[in-house]
Amino acid sequence: MVEWAQEGRTDVNNMTLSCSAHHHLLDRSDWETVMLKDGRPAWVPPASIDPARRPILHARFVAQEVIDTLFDE
Incomplete structure (x- = not known):
């Protein structure tokens, strides 16, 4: 991801949410x-x-990976 101030695109594929x-x-x-x-x-x-x-992934993503391994279909 490239920040807008560093010539990054204002594009959903170059964005993520973060707290202040x-x-x-x-x-x-x-x-x-x-x-x-x-x-x-x-x-x-x-x-x-x-x-x-x-x-490092956010804890939400790590938890989802664990959940996915618990319920094999």
Whole structure:
């Protein structure tokens, strides 16, 4: 995802919802947001927190993955 101020598109495929605190965290830190191939947004911590910079999903998405494994059809 590319921020509008950095020439990013104003396009639903380049947007995600975030609260004010997390929105400003992106502006004032080395955290980044990426869109995963399946369309879910993820937060990428700075190398000082995670040297591998592994994307972190919101708890809602993690919980859904667990739920999906509990009820096999």
